[in-house]
Amino acid sequence: MHDLLASLEELPASDLRDSYIRWVRTEGDTALRREGGPEHVTASCLVFSPEFDRVLLCFHRKGQFWLQFGGHIEPADASVADAAQREAREESGIADLTLLSPAIVDLDRHDLHAGFSCAAHWDVVYAAVVPADAHLTVSEESEDVRWFPLDELPENVPPGWRLRVRQAAREASSRQLRHS
Structure with missing residues (x-):
């Protein structure tokens, strides 16, 4: 939990960031566990092409929309960033996928509909870059995995998602660029 709070505090101040910090501090370690309550932290990874002009998405089976890779934090995950990397590897089939850094690139708290056992996810999003010709597989949680140009994102995405991914x-x- 402490690494998550430190990463959140590194983000520019915003109402959303501040809500995350308050909520994680209030909930403590239970915020990171799926069984900790109806709301909990989830870990996601946006996978970009090396030119950052394309994004790799999965069509989420339960949600019936296109989205980045992600899911719940497992007991074996050393951090939220590690969970995001594991989820992206499992759901894309790209075994050597690694995060650009342990820095958060996006936050999104969203309520879930009746098809989910959770009431809300406090999603923490990281980024990775992989070659556009990387071998892909579709996991059981998805119906499809596909690259999309950032200026031609699919229609079926959650509200506000297009702006956030850009x-x-x-x-x-x-x-x-700063680290190369």
Whole structure:
């Protein structure tokens, strides 16, 4: 939990970031566990092409929309960032996928509909870059995995997601340039 709080505190101040910090501090370690309550932290990974002009998405079987890879934190995950990397590897089939950094690129708290056992996810999003010709597989949680140009994202995505993914791509690209 302490690494998550430290990462959240590194983000620019915003109402959403501040809500995350308050909620994680209040809930403690239970915030990271699926069985800790109806609301909990989830870990996601946006996978971009090396030019940051394409994003790899999965069509979520339960949600019936296109989205980044992600899911619940497992007991074996050393951190939320490790959980995001594991989820992206499992759901894309890209075994050597690694995060650009342990820095958060996006936050999204969203309520879930009746098809889910959880009431809400406090999603923490990281970024990775892989070659566009990487071998892909579709996991049982998805119906499809496919690359999309950032300027031609699919219609069936959650509200506000298009803007968030474009902002995350700019942030991840900027970080990569600063560190290369």
